[in-house]
Structures are given as C-alpha cells and as structure tokens.
Amino acid sequence: MTTLTMKFGGTSVGSAEALTQAADIVLDQARQWDHLVVVVSAMSGVTDALIRGAQTAAAGDDRTFRAVVADLRVRHYRVVDALLSPTDEQGRLLAVVDEYLDEFAAFCRSVHVLGEATPRAMDAIASLGERLSARILAALLRRRGVRSEAVDATELIVTDGAFQNAVPLREATCARVAARLTPLLEQGLIPVVTGFIGATENGVTTTLGRGGSDYSAAILANCLDAQADYRPVEVWIWTDVDGVMTADPRIAPDARVVPTLSYSEVSELAYFGAKVLHPRTIRPVVERGIPLWVKNTFNPTCAGTRIAKEAENTPGTVKAVTAIRGLSMVTVEGRGMMGVPGIAARTFAAVASQGASVLMISQSSSEQSISFVIPTASAPPVIGAIEEEMALELARRDIDRVWSLDDVVIVTAVGAGMRTTPGVAARVFGALGRGGVNVIAIAQGSSDCSISLVVLADDAARAVQQIHQEVILHD
Incomplete structure (x- = not known):
C-alpha cells in the first residue's frame, strides 16, 4: 500500500487560484496512490500579519491588530466566496473564519492589557493561519467530490514545551498518528493537516519554528512509514519554484534545477541559507530512508528535485x-x-x-x-x-x-x-x-x-x- 505525504507552502495556498491548483494536484495524485496525506501552511503573509498584530498590541498599540483582523477577514472571505457557493459549505466556512479571527482579536486585547506577549501566547496566535487554510482546502476537496477532513496537528504531533521552537516527541507522535490519522486513511479520506504546529502532552499549542510545515510533513511520513501497511512512503514539498536551484535566481538568473541531491547535500543547503526546505525537515526522512521531492505547484509537470540517501552525480561536483x-x-x-x-x-x-x-x-x-x-x-x-x-x-x-x-x-x-x-x-x-x-x-x-x-x-x-x-x- 503506497502512501504520499504532500505539503503545500504559503504561496501554494495563498489565493483562490493557488488553492484550486493545489486541489487539482491532490485529485490527480489521489488516483495514483493508495493513501494521501496533505499538510498545509498558512496563506502567504498571514502568519507574519498575526505576529505583527500581537507584537504591536503588546507594545501598547491597539489599532494595528484591528487592522490585521479586518485585512485577513476580507482576504479569507474573498477566497471562500471564490471557491465555494452558498449551496456548498460557504456559510459554515465563513463562520469558521470569523471564529478564528475573533479568537485572534481576543488574544491581542489580552496581550495589550498585559503589555506582554509570552512565547506560549505567540504560539497560540501564530497557529491560526494554518487552521484556516486547512479548513478551506478540505472544504474545496469535498466540493470537488473527494472525502476530506481538516485535522489540527495538535491532535497528532506531540512536542516538548519549548514554545516557538518545539521539539517533537517521536514515540508519542507516532502513537497519535496511528490512533487519529490512520483510521481516516483506512476509510479512504484525505486528511488535510495543519503544518507548523503541535501540542504538548497536556494539549497546549506549540509551533515548530518558522517554516516548520516542511518538518510537519516529514514527521507524519516518518510515523506512517513505521507502519508496515503504509509503505512505501514518499514526501513531496510543493512550493513556487521548480525544485532546489543551483543558486538563488535573483542573484544568478541562469540558475537551474538540481535533478538529484543526497540527504547530506540538501541538509547543507538548508542550513546555509537555501529557502526551499526547513533545515530540520531532513532528519525524519533520513531516519526511515524516505524519498523527498521538491516540486512547483504552478508547474506540476516539471520533475522537480529528488532527494534521497545517496548522491547520484560524480563525486566532487559542485551542485x-x-x-x-x-x-x-x-x-x-x-x-x-x-x-x-x-x-x-x-x-x-x-x-x-x-x-x-x-x-x-x-x-x-x-x-x-x-x-x-x-x-x-x-x-x-x-x-x-x-x-x-x-x-x-x-x-x-x-x-x-x-x-x-x-x-x-x-x-x-x-x-x-x-x-x-x-x-x-x-x-x-x-x-x-x-x-x-x-x-x-x-x-x-x-x-x-x-x-x-x-x-x-x-x-x-x-x-x-x-x-x-x-x-x-x-x-
């Protein structure tokens, strides 16, 4: 039984058009794999806006977070209106948007009164963007005729209490994945999981550090690969570039896609500034020998970059x-x-x-x-x-x-x-x-x-x- 875990980054879910393209990719891959898990980031710019609103509130500014709420409400409303009709789940989903943005506003009012935004509070605030995008994509998939359910990673990924840069606890996480995620897969559902976030064993929301949605996808794949019924497993990271590039195209316009990289090579690239992958993403896939691909949501026919255990090029080649x-x-x-x-x-x-x-x-x-x-x-x-x-x-x-x-x-x-x-x-x-x-x-x-x-x-x-x-x- 084959299993594919796909992660869509912020630009890949950043608009109605992008979400439609992401849904097309999900539907296409659902026909080719036995099981499919989708992990999503917040819409591009949303997490930064949430953090800015909270930080300015803590500094005594009670206007910025209100403007952020208004902007995010308009942005998410437009996406929902474009993707869903009143006969679908439009009304229910708009109510969900209101619920989460009202929660954000309440957090900011509390932070403003206290004059402090603790790391614990910031994790609760920063997690709201992923919760919104997961519910929107899951609703879109249902409208397209696929059984799908949004799942908060707070139900799956168990971490320590290091707020804003939490470390997952593998055994506890894999137990949660087996109890919560695998029954959905056995029923033929496509779970849409919130990236970036987790929770302590007591259920307190944590985050895995900025860019941590890649890490979320790799962690879930690691746990699924540990279950014999779900092998082989692959991870595909969908972003807005054709793969891992030979250099930043903004600096070297003639940069091209690197077809293959080893785990070691991509770990070095991630550590030393390449923006395609979260630096910690590699560890869970290395542990299980899981192939990892980086692909372009907006050019899905491009092969992308395959990342595996061993390098396939001539030793000594600078990639x-x-x-x-x-x-x-x-x-x-x-x-x-x-x-x-x-x-x-x-x-x-x-x-x-x-x-x-x-x-x-x-x-x-x-x-x-x-x-x-x-x-x-x-x-x-x-x-x-x-x-x-x-x-x-x-x-x-x-x-x-x-x-x-x-x-x-x-x-x-x-x-x-x-x-x-x-x-x-x-x-x-x-x-x-x-x-x-x-x-x-x-x-x-x-x-x-x-x-x-x-x-x-x-x-x-x-x-x-x-x-x-x-x-x-x-x-």
Whole structure:
C-alpha cells in the first residue's frame, strides 16, 4: 500500500487560484496512490500579519491588530466566496473564519492589557493561519467530490514545551498518528493537516519554528512509514519554484534545477541559507530512508528535485551555491592565547550563555586567534559575555581584544565528495580570485560536501555569481 505525504507552502495556498491548483494536484495524485496525506501552511503573509498584530498590541498599540483582523477577514472571505457557493459549505466556512479571527482579536486585547506577549501566547496566535487554510482546502476537496477532513496537528504531533521552537516527541507522535490519522486513511479520506504546529502532552499549542510545515510533513511520513501497511512512503514539498536551484535566481538568473541531491547535500543547503526546505525537515526522512521531492505547484509537470540517501552525480561536483546574510564575524585574538588550554571552551561557553547560534568557526594554526560567525543581532551581547569571561586575560594582555566585523556573508558551495576530490577548492577560489572577491575566512566541515567562506556583504552577490558561472555551470 503506497502512501504520499504532500505539503503545500504559503504561496501554494495563498489565493483562490493557488488553492484550486493545489486541489487539482491532490485529485490527480489521489488516483495514483493508495493513501494521501496533505499538510498545509498558512496563506502567504498571514502568519507574519498575526505576529505583527500581537507584537504591536503588546507594545501598547491597539489599532494595528484591528487592522490585521479586518485585512485577513476580507482576504479569507474573498477566497471562500471564490471557491465555494452558498449551496456548498460557504456559510459554515465563513463562520469558521470569523471564529478564528475573533479568537485572534481576543488574544491581542489580552496581550495589550498585559503589555506582554509570552512565547506560549505567540504560539497560540501564530497557529491560526494554518487552521484556516486547512479548513478551506478540505472544504474545496469535498466540493470537488473527494472525502476530506481538516485535522489540527495538535491532535497528532506531540512536542516538548519549548514554545516557538518545539521539539517533537517521536514515540508519542507516532502513537497519535496511528490512533487519529490512520483510521481516516483506512476509510479512504484525505486528511488535510495543519503544518507548523503541535501540542504538548497536556494539549497546549506549540509551533515548530518558522517554516516548520516542511518538518510537519516529514514527521507524519516518518510515523506512517513505521507502519508496515503504509509503505512505501514518499514526501513531496510543493512550493513556487521548480525544485532546489543551483543558486538563488535573483542573484544568478541562469540558475537551474538540481535533478538529484543526497540527504547530506540538501541538509547543507538548508542550513546555509537555501529557502526551499526547513533545515530540520531532513532528519525524519533520513531516519526511515524516505524519498523527498521538491516540486512547483504552478508547474506540476516539471520533475522537480529528488532527494534521497545517496548522491547520484560524480563525486566532487559542485551542485549549488548559497549564502546567508545578516551576520557578523567575532574574533578573539592575542599572542598570549597560544598553547593555553581552555580558551576555546570558555569562549563558546560565553557564546552559549547568550543563546547565540554559531554558524561557522575558523581558527589559526598558531592559536593566536579564533573567529566565529553569528547573527549580527547577537554580536554585542556575545562580545560582552566573552569580555566578562576573559576579563583577567584581557587585563594581562594575554588576549588583546574581542571584536566583530559586521555586514559579512557566508557563501557555501555544496556537492558530495568535495573534501576528498582534488582540485575542487582550487576551482572555487580561482573563480573568486578572477572575480576580485576577497575571502575573509574559510571552513570545510567534516560533512564532505561543502566549503564555506566569509566575504563582505558587498561582495556576496559577485561571489555567488562567480562560483555559479565558473564552477557549477562549467562542471
């Protein structure tokens, strides 16, 4: 018995036309698979609007959230009116839209009075967009003659209590999937599940982090694959591009679709800035060896990108280049650091104390400096924490200074077998040299499929273009 889990992103459900196209795809695939599960994001822009309304309410503004309610009501009404007639479920669905937007307004009024939006409250607010889009798509499928039911992922995905970035608990989640989702599949229904959200074991709503609908689809597929009656399982991510691209088309207009990627390669791309997949999506499919596809809702005949366990191209081939912006490189330097044990450990303990994420590390072989890249917003508190931790070393001049270089970008070239293939780095850095791009720092991880380098923000587009043109397209 074959099972397909399909996730539709915000642009894929962002209008009546997009939802109609998504429904066409669902109907087409329902004829080809034994079981079908659909996961949806909120309509494009809705989650951002909900968060903005709540945050401004907490800051004392009682007008913005009212404007957000009015805008979202008009937008969802128009979609429902376009897709459903009064003889269908139009009236009931409009009442559902009112119910959820009234709930949002009530949350915002409470937040305004309290002057604070807690992470728990923000998760409850941010979840409303997915709940609306799931109900609209399920109603559209029913109007098209398919048995379908909207299912809140709060009934399926069990998480810890880390609000706004919750971690799913696999065993509890798979038990819920078996109890709630599989009976629907056995009845021949197509469940339309809310992406992005889950709930604690006590039923309190949580979210999986921005972009987490990809993760939701992968988690559900993982649990279904654990049930022998539902194998083989695949995951298809429907978005507004033809697949994973060799580069951002806005930077490299000649970017093209990468036909195949390994799990490792796409994990590197997701981590280092590619927007197609949520970085955590890969883990649940890797655990079960589940094939993953990235496809275009608005060009469904395009094959897209297939992501599987092993790379299928020649080792050492650079397949894609990506970039992360909004970063700073923090450097701890001093001649007194050489040979002194514990400096790096204390440095990164100070970084961790500020909750900062380190994206890349580079250290000189002389041990006289260590540099790492973090989001720019984290740089001032991190520098302060390191200076406090190293106060004695700074006073003795063992450490000369702790400083940051702002407005830097990590550019990463990705392809399996890069570390063990002679000449790959030479091609990358040769292309950058010919483009006049100065490289500030370099790191090649143990993953064997990426080389990362730091450049100034002004050089980032040129760096991506040079690697794309001279290394990827000419391989």
